[in-house]
Structure formats: structure tokens, C-alpha cells
Amino acid sequence: MKRRQFISATGGALLASAGMLSCAAKPKPPASIKLFLGGDVMTGRGIDQAFPISSHPRLYEQRTDDARYFVERAEASSGAFTRPVSHAYPWGDAMEIWSQMRPDARIINLETSITRHDGHWPGKAIHFRMHPDNVRCLSAGGIDLCALANNHALDWGRQGLRETQETLAAAGIRFAGAGSDLQQAAKPAVLPLGGGPRLKVYSMATFDSGIEEKMAARPGFPGVWSIPRLSPDITAPLLERIRSEKQAGDIVVASIHWGGNWGYHIPADQRRFARALIAAGVDVIHGHSAHHRKGIEIIDGRAVLYGCGDLINDYEGIKGDMGRFRNELVLMYFLTLDANSGALQELRMRPMRIRRFRLNHASIQDAEWLTRIMHTEGQRLNTAVWLEADGWMALDWAA
DSSP states (O other), X not given: OOOOOEEEOGGGOEEEOTTSOOTTTSOOOTTXXXXXXXEEEOOSTHHXXXXXXXXXXXXXXXXXXXXXXXXXXXXXXXXXXXXXXXXXXXXXXXXXXXXXXXOSEEEEEEOSEEOOOOOOOXXXXXXXXXXXXXXXXXXXXXXXXXXXXXXXXXXXXXXXXXXXXXXXXXXXXXXXXXXXXXXXXXXXXXXXXXXXXXXXXXXXXXXXXXXXXXXXXXXXXXXXXXXXXXXXXXXXXXXXXXXXXXXXXXXXXXXXXXXXXXXXXXXHHHXXXXXXXXXXXXXXXXXXXXXXXXXXXXXXXXXXXXXXXEEEOSOTTOOTHHHHHTTTEEEEEEEEEETTTOOEEEEEEEEEEEETTEXXXXXXXXXXXXXXXXXXXXXXXXXXXEEOTTSOEEEEEOO
16 A cells, blocks of 8 residues: 655654645545454443442452542542543544444454453453443444453343443444353354345454353353464364455455453564454454553454453553553554455554543544554554544555
8 A cells, every 4th residue: 555755753753745635535445344453442440430320339450449540540630520421421522433444344353341240250350341321432432343242241141241242232323242151152143234245243352361161062051162272283273263254245344352451562473363254254353452552463454453452441540551551542443445356455553542430532642652562563564654644644554
């Protein structure tokens, strides 16, 4: 992909020439579809407590036993905000971005149980839960599909997982990656795209993302679609399933929860698996698990987002790795694909900042910081990231 001339901004941020068209103003190329991909959405704990109706605040964590603690930390860090908040509140300025971009589908990784069930998964360090009434938060954001194969889907047990699925279904939100048995968990969610291609989304998780063996769906046993390790003997049946199920007109997304919470390194087995997935017919890899953004690779014209980072969380005011990796800075990913081939035509990212449990436009300084990180990590994968004059980040790659 060739782009117009670029200039380097002070401090190393990469800026497109001011003459380029605004992202929002660019017409969608003919015969294309536009996807929004978001990283981990954690609307439980503190965020759930900010809504008019909340789950019981009782937690089973080393840090605290009360979910209201996370509201207090956010307010101590960023200042008090009026509560209760509306169900649209956490999306904040993202609502404006969606209105401008008008994606054909909005896909997130949901790391929150939606349940009234009080039986937590024993031994886990963190348990996310929001009250079923608050599924309206996802509806307010126009979310079309939730990936559920992750290490928080069973935070409140199998009963909590079942209620999560029932609540999403009642709200008209599709999901994939979890089910009453392995067959259901491995079944893709299908989204028709206005009489054109179908969007088919598979959701899966690897054990190294925090999945316990007993969380895995099995024949006759509920859980999430899990991969013990990314070795050819384990992944071959999965790849064959995707290959055999792809039909003419399908655009296929593999949403994968893989790897640990911190670090930019992309393991070799993830890169090999990404190539195998694309060879099997996958058009987009929607990776997540790390709390921060990771590099992007283009393989045979297909986008591999190794780590989309968090999109919504309640970690505000908590230090440590979260401060070092700045996981309050998040990206909204918009991919334009050829509707016939599934090949990537354009990938743009909108930098945002979480403040007071709300997505806000990032400052130019924060956008430059994100650009430097994404560009540096992308260079290892033969991609480049530029910050354009209108505040959007754009991916560049060799044709």
C-alpha cells in the first residue's frame, strides 16, 4: 500500500501531510465493507457500580472485597463524576466516531459476566460481573457481536455463563466462543451484511491467556472454545473446520484471546498460527488479552491485530504495569475490506483515553505517544503507523 508523502513530527511521531483527506470525509471504496474491532470490554465491577442498577458489590479479590473500591480509585485519580451514569456514558466520544465512520459491524471481546448469579469461580484473582439490566450499555454502543472465549467468561461459574448468553440473545447481540458444549462453543456467529457478504466470526482462547483446563468446552460439557497450545497437532482440526465451513461470500474473522497481560513481544507460535489461519480462509485476526495495544502484521493482504488492548476498563488510578504501558490509552480499530476477496484496503485507528470510566478523545501528545509505540512495534512486522493531521492513525504496509 502506497500513501502520500509523510513528515516526521517533533519527538518522533509520524504525521501525514495536512493535505490528506479527513478519515471521516473519505468515501468508502466501492464493493467494500467496514468493520469496527474493539479490544477487551470490562463493564463489570466499578463500571457496573456506576449504573442505576448494579450487581452486589461483593468481590473475592486480594486487592479488595468491594467493587465500589474501583469507583473510588477512579475518582481519586481523575475527579468525581455524577452518578448514576447512563448506559451510553462509558462509550463517551466513541459514539461520535461511530456516527462518522458508520461501520457495517461492531465487534468486541466481552470480558464480563452478565448475571445475577453469586457463585464465583474459585481460585481466580479477578471476577468481572455486571447486572443483566446493564446489557443496555452494549446496546447503547450498537455492539453487534461479542467474543466470549476468554478467561473471564466463567468468572461467575457456568450458571453465570449461561445467563450471559441468554441476556445477550434477548438483547439481539450475537456471540461466539462459548456454549453448552464444544459443538456450540466452536460454532461461528454469522452477521448478514446488507444483502452482500456474510460476516462469520469464530471466537477462541489459548490456555496461556489464563484459561484453566476445566473452563474448556467439551463434548456434553459447557465452557469456552479453548486451545491448549498452538502446536500443529492441536490446531489442525480447528483449521480444517474453518476451511471446510467457509462458503462463497463469507468474510471470516478469528477473534483470539491469547498470551499474557503485558509485553509487546509477539511469540513465534502466534505468528505461525496466524499464517495457518489465513491459509485456512480467515480474513481478519482480532487478537486480544494483553491490556495494551500490540503490533499489526499484514499477511497475504489480511490484517493480523495481535493485540487490540483494552477498550473499556475500571483500572483508572491503579499503578504498576498499567501505568508503564499506559492502558488508559486505547484504540478504536476500523478496517475496510474488499467485499469480494476479504483483503484489507485500509486500516485506521482512533486514539482515545479512558477517564472517569468514559472514552474521550486523546490529546495530541497521547496520540503521538501511541503512534510511536505502534510504529515501533509494527516495524518488527513490516508495517508502519502514521498520525495524520486530523488526529487519526493509519497503517501502511508493503503491497
